[in-house]
Amino acid sequence: MPILISKIFPGLAADQSRALRLGDAILSVNGTDLRQATHDQAVQALKRAGKEVLLEVKFIREVTPYIKKPSLVSDLPWEGASPQSPSFSGSEDSGSPKHQNTTKDRKVIPLKMCFAARNLSMPDLENRLIELHSPDSRNTLILRCKDTATAHSWFVAIHTNIMALLPQVLAELNAMLGATSTAGGSKEVKHIAWLAEQAKLDGGRQQWRPVLMAVTEKDLLLYDCMPWTRDAWASPCHSYPLVATRLHLKWPRCKIHCPL
Known part of the structure; x- marks a missing residue:
């Protein structure tokens, strides 16, 4: 960025120069290219520039409305992340404290x-980014920490809390699906979690993307987003019977094939 x-x-x-405006991207300082520079590197370049500073800039109109706004946090997009099923949305214990928007x-x-996730949808050369993807897969929040250790600490904390909510999600899922005799050809949901899937793009390029995996008594189900409703649950992107599935565990120095 x-x-x-x-x-x-x-x-x-x-x-006083009247040559700069909000939203300008600094491309170089006194001939030093800053296109790939970090914020700290840009600050140091400006400090070393001396009394006469020659800036090469490019105006980016799309970011101007956000820069001029006094509040940015409240405008973060995160729509469609709430459960739509009455079973989920009606739960008395959502797993989160009730917040009043006083500001x-x-x-x-x-x-x-x-x-x-980390290093999933965008490169992180400095190893200090955290990606938070919404349950509907429509929004991604990128958190940038001051260093690698801070990023690791925050990632562990966020991931731990997400995992702590899984038993509640499983209970609500099974309660929602309990009204039907079958759920996509299976019964009780045993486990559900996000993983990363390697997809091939046009031109032969490969990219990792989130995929939601659920395991029931009989099937392995894959979804693009969290299935909050019975209809969504009954329509997985892929469904594999466990009896015909082979588990392939891969470590740096060994591979294990486990027939299920």
Whole structure:
């Protein structure tokens, strides 16, 4: 992501030049290319620039409305992440405390059935990004930490809390599906969790993407998003009978094939 000018102080050099505006991306400073630079590297380049600074910038119109807004957090998109099934939405214990929106500069994101990942949908050369994918797979929140250790600590904390909610999700799923004799050809849901699937794109490129896997008494089911309703549950992207499935566990130095 380029380094953006988010504030211009009145009366100072940038304002007096009348050549810069909010939303400009800084491409270079005195000939030093900053297109791939981190924020810290850009700050150091500006500090070393001296009294006369020559900036190469490019205006990015799409980010201007967000930069000019006083509040950014409350505008984060996270629609469609709430359960739509009466069984889920009507649960007295949602696993999250009730929050009152006393300020606009806040966004409460329920962790139930979110997918916390790292190095999945975008490159992380500095190893300090955390990806939080919504249960409906429509939104992704990218969290950037100050260093690798902080990123690891936050990832473990978020992932641990997501996993702690799984027993509640399983109970609600089985309660919802209990009204029918079968659920996609299976019965009780034994486990459900997000994994990463390697998909082939046009041109032979490969990319990892989230995939939701559920295991029932008889089947292995794959979904693109969390199936909150009976109809959604009955329509998996793929369904594999466990009796005809072979489990392949792969470690760096060994491979194990386990027929089920």
